[in-house]
Amino acid sequence: MFYDILVYGFIQSLALVLMAFGFSLVYGVSRLPNFAHGAIYVLTGFVAWVFFKQAGLPYFVAAVLAIAAAGLLGVLIYYLILKRVRGMEVSEVIATYAIGLALLEGLRYLGFRGSTYTLPPALDGVSFIFDVPVDHQRIFLVVLGFAMLATIWLLTKYTRIGRALKGVAQDERAAMMLGIDSDVTAAIAVALGSMLAGVAALIIFPLGSLVVEEGYKVLIYAIAVCVVGGLGSWAGTVMAAFVLGYSQYITVAYGKPHFQMVVMLLAIIATLIIRPSGFFGRQKQLQERV
Amino acid sequence: MSEPFKQRRRERIDRGVKVRSASIYALNSLEEIGYLLAPRMLLTCCFLFMPLALSPWPYWGRVGLSVCILALLSISFDFLANYVGLVSLGGAFFYGIGGYISAICNTEFGLPPFLAILVATILGAMICTIALLPCLPLRGIYFAIVTLMYPLLMIRLIEAFDILGGTEGFRGIDGFNSFWTEQYGLVLGLLVALFALRRFVNTDAGLVVRAVKDNDQSVRASGISVTRTKAKAVFLASLTGCFAGAYYIHMYSNVGISSFALDLSIMPIAATIIGGSGTLVGPVIGAAILVPLSELLRDFGSLRIVVYALVLTGFVVFRSEGLMNFLTRKYQQIERWVDIR
Numbered sequence: 001m002f003y004d005i006l007v008y009g010f011i012q013s014l015a016l017v018l019m020a021f022g023f024s025l026v027y028g029v030s031r032l033p034n035f036a037h038g039a040i041y042v043l044t045g046f047v048a049w050v051f052f053k054q055a056g057l058p059y060f061v062a063a064v065l066a067i068a069a070a071g072l073l074g075v076l077i078y079y080l081i082l083k084r085v086r087g088m089e090v091s092e093v094i095a096t097y098a099i100g101l102a103l104l105e106g107l108r109y110l111g112f113r114g115s116t117y118t119l120p121p122a123l124d125g126v127s128f129i130f131d132v133p134v135d136h137q138r139i140f141l142v143v144l145g146f147a148m149l150a151t152i153w154l155l156t157k158y159t160r161i162g163r164a165l166k167g168v169a170q171d172e173r174a175a176m177m178l179g180i181d182s183d184v185t186a187a188i189a190v191a192l193g194s195m196l197a198g199v200a201a202l203i204i205f206p207l208g209s210l211v212v213e214e215g216y217k218v219l220i221y222a223i224a225v226c227v228v229g230g231l232g233s234w235a236g237t238v239m240a241a242f243v244l245g246y247s248q249y250i251t252v253a254y255g256k257p258h259f260q261m262v263v264m265l266l267a268i269i270a271t272l273i274i275r276p277s278g279f280f281g282r283q284k285q286l287q288e289r290v
Numbered sequence: 291m292s293e294p295f296k297q298r299r300r301e302r303i304d305r306g307v308k309v310r311s312a313s314i315y316a317l318n319s320l321e322e323i324g325y326l327l328a329p330r331m332l333l334t335c336c337f338l339f340m341p342l343a344l345s346p347w348p349y350w351g352r353v354g355l356s357v358c359i360l361a362l363l364s365i366s367f368d369f370l371a372n373y374v375g376l377v378s379l380g381g382a383f384f385y386g387i388g389g390y391i392s393a394i395c396n397t398e399f400g401l402p403p404f405l406a407i408l409v410a411t412i413l414g415a416m417i418c419t420i421a422l423l424p425c426l427p428l429r430g431i432y433f434a435i436v437t438l439m440y441p442l443l444m445i446r447l448i449e450a451f452d453i454l455g456g457t458e459g460f461r462g463i464d465g466f467n468s469f470w471t472e473q474y475g476l477v478l479g480l481l482v483a484l485f486a487l488r489r490f491v492n493t494d495a496g497l498v499v500r501a502v503k504d505n506d507q508s509v510r511a512s513g514i515s516v517t518r519t520k521a522k523a524v525f526l527a528s529l530t531g532c533f534a535g536a537y538y539i540h541m542y543s544n545v546g547i548s549s550f551a552l553d554l555s556i557m558p559i560a561a562t563i564i565g566g567s568g569t570l571v572g573p574v575i576g577a578a579i580l581v582p583l584s585e586l587l588r589d590f591g592s593l594r595i596v597v598y599a600l601v602l603t604g605f606v607v608f609r610s611e612g613l614m615n616f617l618t619r620k621y622q623q624i625e626r627w628v629d630i631r
Contacts, residue, residue, distance in 0.1 A: 266443065
């Protein structure tokens with residue numbers, strides 16, 4: 001039982017990192033709460049399914065195309081909508097949420113419901129870690145989660161675009177004075193966040209089936225992880241994912257699966273009441289409370 | 291040399307009758323009294339005659355009542371968002387709490403519907419205010435996120451602990467004894483809520499509430515507790531929301547976790563933004579547009595949510611003033627193009 005929790009809690013935590021990192025990245029760089037995150041996650045899954053099953057492309061090609069589509073959608077969302085309401089927080093939330101709603105319910109209308117839609121796992125087979133059976137897709141998830149974190153870290157450390165993202169995240173005005181275009185960076189951030197959501201979808205969906213409801217769930221999970229870790233704090237996101245991943249798995253192991261969501265919702269409410277900047281974020285007293 | 295580029299701008303000037311009727315001179319002539327009263331009477335009469343006009347078609351009568359329910363929820367959202375500065379994405383929380391309390395009062399304690407609604411409105415508003423009290427210091431997006439989670443948490447708690455009737459909810463709640471009491475009870479409730487809130491925001495207490503939105507630091511500097519002011523405003527808003535929820539469950543005789551559903555939080559926002567935010571009347575107009583529209587789209591299933599969401603996005607991004615602010619401008623001002631020299 002103990003090793004069970006240790007191994008599967010770890011996997012759950014990395015799944016949360018994958019789900020939440022895109023949201024955190026976008027908010028961290030350009031202070032845009034992308035409430036369409038869950039919808040983009042689900043949409044990428046379905047796009048990959050269409051390319052793979054309907055068009056008959058090889059799975060790898062379908063996955064790459066789907067992720068590219070997610071990135072393109074992110075750019076479109078930024079230039080058509082978010083750019084016009086930037087700075088008005090509430091309009092940002094309402095507009096992105098409405099787009100997410102339109103995408104998810106549109107998919108439902110087009111007939112993508114039920115458990116008939118599945119993506120194949122990238123790897124088959126089962127291994128034993130501490131005598132706990134773990135299928136290879138979950139191991140792949142862990143490896144890819146770490147690979148993704150490493151890529152983001154290298155990107156923000158050694159490439160021009162990555163450094164620009166980091167600069168805007170730290171101080172937007174100073175970055176603009178040094179010639180970094182704030183709009184282009186924000187669009188890149190939204191595209192990158194959407195692509196990360198897409199990557200997460202393609203790794204996590206093969207573990208279950210493709211359903212529209214997953215979009216709402218992923219959005220809440222992403223918000224929970226980001227809020228507990230501190231909105232916009234990237235290191236906080238990773239740490240919060242581990243805290244929440246383990247607490248989720250422990251509640252499921254000892255209670256009903258219903259509690260999985262209760263844990264997340266309670267975590268959001270409690271964090272915002274006690275410490276709105278999150279447990280790993282920097283305090284910004286006046287921005288968030290009076 | 292090309293011709294110098296001629297530019298024009300739109301000049302807006304208040305109508306004479308508006309300027310005169312803005313003060314006590316309104317009492318002088320019938321024309322000016324009429325100018326002030328006409329829009330108010332138009333709205334009131336529309337709602338008072340609506341049940342009479344719709345009585346031959348009971349189905350559309352119910353749709354008319356749904357307009358009133360959504361209008362109440364939207365007024366509550368508009369008041370909180372544009373007069374207090376608290377953007378609540380959880381209107382369904384007020385609605386569900388009101389509904390459940392009324393259901394319990396009616397089925398467990400046998401209170402007649404109107405008494406149950408009264409108890410649910412007041413008790414529900416107290417419970418909502420106390421539940422939201424710890425979040426009141428939060429601002430902007432932080433408050434929006436936390437309120438979005440409240441109704442979702444209620445759904446999950448009811449499912450997980452199987453309390454309050456579990457996923458089944460309560461059934462067999464008493465309905466109203468006639469078509470006319472059902473219709474006029476709600477229409478009067480809506481008109482009272484609308485005009486009372488409009489009056490409230492212009493009183494001294496309302497001035498403090500609006501000041502919290504504009505500059506909470508100055509309110510604090512004046513020695514007034516920001517949180518207490520916000521709590522009072524939340525109480526008023528949740529009175530409206532709880533009344534809507536309590537009334538609705540007596541119309542359909544059952545209540546379930548769908549009372550906390552996400553649509554009930556999103557629809558009022560859509561109605562407010564389409565109707566015109568910050569006017570309190572705008573949300574009513576928005577509701578009167580959205581509900582019949584959604585009835586017409588009922589056959590298309592989830593497509594209607596897509597339509598809503600797209601209309602909402604369009605208004606947020608391109609026409610954020612909404613219908614009511616546009617109409618007010620046309621009613622009160624004349625516009626003309628003037629050349630810039």
